[in-house]
Amino acid sequence: MASATLSAPVSKPANSRKGMPKWVWALPPVAVLALVFLYPLALVVQQSVQPDTGGTSLEPYADVFASSAFREALGTTVWLALGATVGCLVLGFALALVIAFVPFPGGKAVAKFIDVFLSFPSFLITLALLFVYGSVGMANGLWADVTGAASGPFQFLTTPWGVLLAEITYFTPFVMRPLLAAFSQIETAQLEVASSLGAKPARIVRQVILPEALPAFAAGGSLVLVMCLNEFGIVLFTGAKGVTTLPMLVYSKATLESDYPGACVVAVVNVLISVGLYGLYRVVSRRAGA
Numbered sequence: 168m169a170s171a172t173l174s175a176p177v178s179k180p181a182n183s184r185k186g187m188p189k190w191v192w193a194l195p196p197v198a199v200l201a202l203v204f205l206y207p208l209a210l211v212v213q214q215s216v217q218p219d220t221g222g223t224s225l226e227p228y229a230d231v232f233a234s235s236a237f238r239e240a241l242g243t244t245v246w247l248a249l250g251a252t253v254g255c256l257v258l259g260f261a262l263a264l265v266i267a268f269v270p271f272p273g274g275k276a277v278a279k280f281i282d283v284f285l286s287f288p289s290f291l292i293t294l295a296l297l298f299v300y301g302s303v304g305m306a307n308g309l310w311a312d313v314t315g316a317a318s319g320p321f322q323f324l325t326t327p328w329g330v331l332l333a334e335i336t337y338f339t340p341f342v343m344r345p346l347l348a349a350f351s352q353i354e355t356a357q358l359e360v361a362s363s364l365g366a367k368p369a370r371i372v373r374q375v376i377l378p379e380a381l382p383a384f385a386a387g388g389s390l391v392l393v394m395c396l397n398e399f400g401i402v403l404f405t406g407a408k409g410v411t412t413l414p415m416l417v418y419s420k421a422t423l424e425s426d427y428p429g430a431c432v433v434a435v436v437n438v439l440i441s442v443g444l445y446g447l448y449r450v451v452s453r454r455a456g457a
Contacts, residue, residue: 208438215431227428236416237433244412244437247327248395251334255391256384258335259342264372266343267350268358278347284340292337293404300324325407333401338394342387349383350376389448393441413437 218226231237265271266278299305300321307319323329353376361371377384399414411419413433420430 211431211434215428215435218428227432231429231432231436236411240411240413240416240433241436243327243410244396244414247331247334247410247412248392250331251338251395252388252392254331254335255339255342256388259339259346259387260380260384262339263343263346263350264376267347268376281340281343281347285344287337288400289333289337289398290400290404293333293401296324296329296333296336297405300329324405325409327407327410329405330402330407330410333405334395334398337401338391341391341394342384345383345387346380349380353379385448389444393444396441396444397437413440 215227216223216225218224220226266274297304301307301324302318302322304319304321306321310316310319310321324333357375358371361375366374397414398412399418402410402412402415403418414437417430417433417437420426420433
């Protein structure tokens with residue numbers, strides 16, 4: 168009787184508490200995201216359709232799209248972003264190849280420095296270029312000391328080419344980091360076999376290394392493209408007065424012209440371009456992975 172009592176299964180109370188639904192745990196991060204990101208973005212969109220004359224209309228969009236300043240800023244933003252992306256991809260791929268596959272003293276230190284470089288603010292790199300190539304920078308000062316000229320020949324930092332150089336200098340490590348991670352996954356045996364079969368270095372890079380690095384190549388390039396489209400500090404600190412990008416146009420309309428609806432319109436356009444490019448990248452990467 169006692170053994171039968173001990174072996175009997177213990178029944179659970181009918182009114183036992185059930186676990187909380189999984190969607191409840193998603194509420195806190197969604198609430199934080201809505202508060203710090205979606206709500207300010209909604210205010211920007213709302214302001215973009217509220218002209219100073221009152222009411223709600225698309226008049227601010229019509230005024231901005233009809234202005235030559237917006238069209239020039241859009242063109243400048245696109246070509247600078249594309250040029251900087253191409254430059255970063257070419258330079259970053261070449262430097263990553265050297266660091267990953269060419270043994271030299273200090274190679275590991277250089278790879279670690281790239282991680283530190285990613286934390287630098289963009290204006291710091293721009294200031295460093297100004298100290299070297301600015302109107303009163305080291306290069307112009309050395310030229311004046313040697314030749315006796317009143318000024319040096321390096322005056323390109325205040326031009327679009329100076330902005331392009333600064334963006335390539337700053338954003339190249341953002342391409343190198345994923346490439347170095349991809350290169351570390353390539354087995355050296357593949358390279359040794361290809362080399363023993365008579366393949367030259369250029370062919371090894373083209374047929375062995377590059378296919379393995381294409382996802383990282385695309386990820387780094389898309390990241391640089393989006394960041395260049397939204398870059399503000401580099402253009403501002405170079406002092407390139409003739410270079411107006413979409414972020415600079417937002418700044419000038421909001422602070423100099425007090426045209427807040429117009430500034431919000433440009434900001435909305437900038438956000439849509441960035442999100443569209445990111446969506447295109449996701450589609451292409453998904454198809455490439457399939």
